[in-house]
Amino acid sequence: MRRLIVLVIAAALLWSGYWVVGARALRGGIETWFEARQSEGWVAEYSDHALRGFPNRFDNTFSDLSLADPATGLAWQAPFFQLFALSYRPTHIIAVWPNSQLIATPLAKFDIDSTRMRASLRVAPRGSLAVERAVFESESVAIRTREDGGELTLEQLNFAMERAAGFERRYRFGVDGTGVSPSTPMRKLIDPQGRLPEALGTLKADTIIEFDAPWDRFSIERARPQPVLIDLKLAEATWGDLQLAAAGSLTIDARGxxxxxxxxxxxxxxxxxxxxxxxxxxxxxxxxxxxxxxxxxxxxxxxxxxxxxxxxxxxxxxxxxxxxxxxxxxxxxx
Structure with missing residues (x-):
């Protein structure tokens, strides 16, 4: 009995030590990443980074997060952002977005509200952390354009991405949206007489895309991978009595x-x-x-x-x- 107690205590101490070492390495890696982006001219800052979850999880919460890439003009601001991972499975990450956030592009700024927005991400355990599978889910999403006040709303939007077996740069994508209501400016452009219902009935897509580089951590740090092949299995949308479907394949050259x-x-x-x-x-x-x-x-x-x-x-x-x-x-x- 005494030997069993000693073994349990030793195991607990070893596991605690693993969590502490892992948490320090994770915090150091995050700080290094932000410093590297700042040295490249990015806006990359947060007011606080809390790391909790002892002993079985690494729970990261960033407060007042701001990221902006000067090379592309893309920017993102959020009051908080969370990344969760089990300490014994750190390559499977859960991401949670706030109910309100801002995305800015060179063309427009978008306020995004939702009741639920999260993603599950599985990456390769070594090297550049290449994405193996990702699933994104959102509910009651409203996307407002600051410039014209237009608002696109969605009851649900689900997105899945998985690397094709045997390929390093080829991925299968699936999109499924319900209750998609175009913004007022878009509706006036497409349907000026108001003959169509407020929301689309169906919005789905299933496609395979090959890129010139894998999706990994360098996709954010350096440059986005560019598509070189699109194999559209099926894309379909219904809006009232209107039904559209598309399928086919395209190759894309270096100019796009x-x-x-x-x-x-x-x-x-x-x-x-x-x-x-x-x-x-x-x-x-x-x-x-x-x-x-x-x-x-x-x-x-x-x-x-x-x-x-x-x-x-x-x-x-x-x-x-x-x-x-x-x-x-x-x-x-x-």
Whole structure:
């Protein structure tokens, strides 16, 4: 019995020592990271960093956190931010955001409110801490643009990311949003007569993306990985009677110019044409020609209300058959 008690006490002392050493190393690593960002010209500061959780967890709470990257113009401010990890599994991290935060870009500032926002992150145990899996969940999210007062709201937004087996830089992404209500300025642009319901019924995406570098700690410290391949398995959205789905693949060059084909399936497409006309997106002079051309394609497919539109991306343009219909977007992450 005495020997058992001695073993239990020794084990407790060893575990306590492990926690203390681990906590000191973690605090030192965090302080070094912030100092390194400041030396690069970042705004990287907090008013307090509490590290608790003895003996089984490392619970980090940052107060009045501010981060701003001068190279991209991106900034984030939060009254607090929390990172939790089990002391015996430090590569599995839980992140918790506050109910209110601010994100600033070179184009606009966004106030973000939510009732719940958290993520689970699993990283590789060694080296650059490459992301192996991440799951993000949020509820009752409101995103307000300070410049025009527009507010985008979501009942729920879930996001998942997982590194593909056997690949270092390829990831599978899933997005699922419900109760997505566009901002008033966006709604007036798309639906000036108010014919659509307030919220989208469905917003989902399933895609595989390969980048030029893995997502790891250097993704924040140095530069964001840039996509070189997008394999869109399915993206779909419903808004009232309007239904859109898309699938296809694109390769992206070093300038961010995509090449490939995305096929868009549109149900009740005549209604989409009318919305485009009313909003001014489609010039009045092009309405009849567009309706006749798309109507012919729909009849050839056998369903006059459903349209499959193959969009070819080549040379910086988007083409419908031989006809260029617009410039392809540059696909670059800041």
């Amino acid at each position: 110019i995509p090449t490939g084909r995305i096929t868009v399936k549109a149900r009740n497409w005549p209604e989409i044409i009318q919305l485009a006309r009313q909003s001014g997106i489609l010039p009045e002079a092009m309405v009849n020609l567009t309706e006749r051309a798309l109507g012919t394609l729909a009849q050839m497919a056998g369903n006059p209300k459903t349209l499959d539109i193959p969009l070819d991306f080549k040379g910086g343009l988007i083409r419908l058959g031989p006809l260029p219909i617009g410039h392809a977007p540059l696909i670059r992450l800041r």
